[in-house]
Amino acid sequence: MTLSTKALLVHLLTGTGAIFAMLALLAAVDEEWSLMFLWLVVAFFVDGIDGPLARKYDVNTNAPEFDGELLDLIIDYLTYVFVPAYALFKHTDLLPGWTGWIVIIVITFASAMYFADTRMKTRDYSFSGFPGCWNMVVLVLFALKPGFWVILPLVAILAVAMFLPIKFVHPVRTERWRIVTLPMALAWTVFAGWAAWVEFHPQSWANWGLMITSVYLLGAGALQQVMYREKL
Numbered sequence: 001m002t003l004s005t006k007a008l009l010v011h012l013l014t015g016t017g018a019i020f021a022m023l024a025l026l027a028a029v030d031e032e033w034s035l036m037f038l039w040l041v042v043a044f045f046v047d048g049i050d051g052p053l054a055r056k057y058d059v060n061t062n063a064p065e066f067d068g069e070l071l072d073l074i075i076d077y078l079t080y081v082f083v084p085a086y087a088l089f090k091h092t093d094l095l096p097g098w099t100g101w102i103v104i105i106v107i108t109f110a111s112a113m114y115f116a117d118t119r120m121k122t123r124d125y126s127f128s129g130f131p132g133c134w135n136m137v138v139l140v141l142f143a144l145k146p147g148f149w150v151i152l153p154l155v156a157i158l159a160v161a162m163f164l165p166i167k168f169v170h171p172v173r174t175e176r177w178r179i180v181t182l183p184m185a186l187a188w189t190v191f192a193g194w195a196a197w198v199e200f201h202p203q204s205w206a207n208w209g210l211m212i213t214s215v216y217l218l219g220a221g222a223l224q225q226v227m228y229r230e231k232l
Contacts, residue, residue: 007054007063014050014068017043017075021083028087033142036087037196040135043079045189047072051172073115076132081111084138088151094141099148103155107134110159117163125173126221130161136188140214143195143207167221167230176224181217188213 024039050072059068088095089104111132114120122128137158141151169177171185191209198204224230 003057003062007057007059007061008066010050010053010057010059011063011066011068011071013046013053014071014075017046017079020046021075021078024079024083025086028083028090031090033087033091034196034199036083037139037142038193040079040083040139041189041193041196043075044135044192047076047079048172048185048189077111077115080132080135081107081115084134088134088138088141091142094145095148095151099152102152106155106159110162114162122167124175126170127168129163129166129168130158131168132162136192136214136217139192139195140210143200143204143210145200145202167225169217169221169224171217174221176228177220181220184213184216188217 020039020043024036024043027033027036027039054068057063059066085104085107088107089100092100095103111134114129114132117129119128120131137154141154169181171181172178174181187209191206191213195204195206195210198206
């Protein structure tokens with residue numbers, strides 16, 4: 001198999017994220033939340049492996065007819081932002097009435113601007129600002145089921161944090177602490193799939209795993225900034 005063929009297959013792998021996004025959206029329309037998140041977890045896993053493969057086979061050189069970075073951003077917006085925002089809006093037990101409208105507008109608009117921001121990546125390939133991982137946030141909210149008085153401030157804080165000079169680590173590309181960060185990201189994926197599989201049972205140990213790994217993934221970058229006095 002030639003390098004060009006391998007590089008093209010990587011693009012095709014990335015493109016499958018659109019299929020998983022559609023399957024997740026169809027499940028969300030039917031309010032089959034566990035199935036929706038299982039598809040989003042599959043998409044999250046694909047997103048985690050297609051980047052290293054793209055660099056390994058140098059898709060920009062060997063399959064330049066497709067813009068892999070643009071394709072990845074399109075898929076990420078669908079699976080990280082659009083579908084999770086819709087699910088949160090439709091889950092009226094979490095966000096009754098007008099609260100759902102506020103959240104869906106804030107998440108989709110702020111994320112669109114962030115994904116178009118040319119300053120979103122730092123020198124060490126981390127993210128500058130909260131990277132719009134609403135799929136992770138919404139899954140944890142579905143698992144823990146806090147009240148809207150918790151969800152509204154949380155969404156507002158994270159939306160603002162998208163444009164603040166706060167570092168958020170990339171599980172694969174951020175070299176510092178990768179020996180911890182990568183296993184944490186993999187563990188989060190396992191706990192997310194587990195939580196969805198048991199239909200977000202409140203007594204599931206997956207909820208504790210989600211909380212621990214989420215706190216680390218959200219705070220590791222900012223902690224690095226403080227400890228090593230890093231500048232973005």
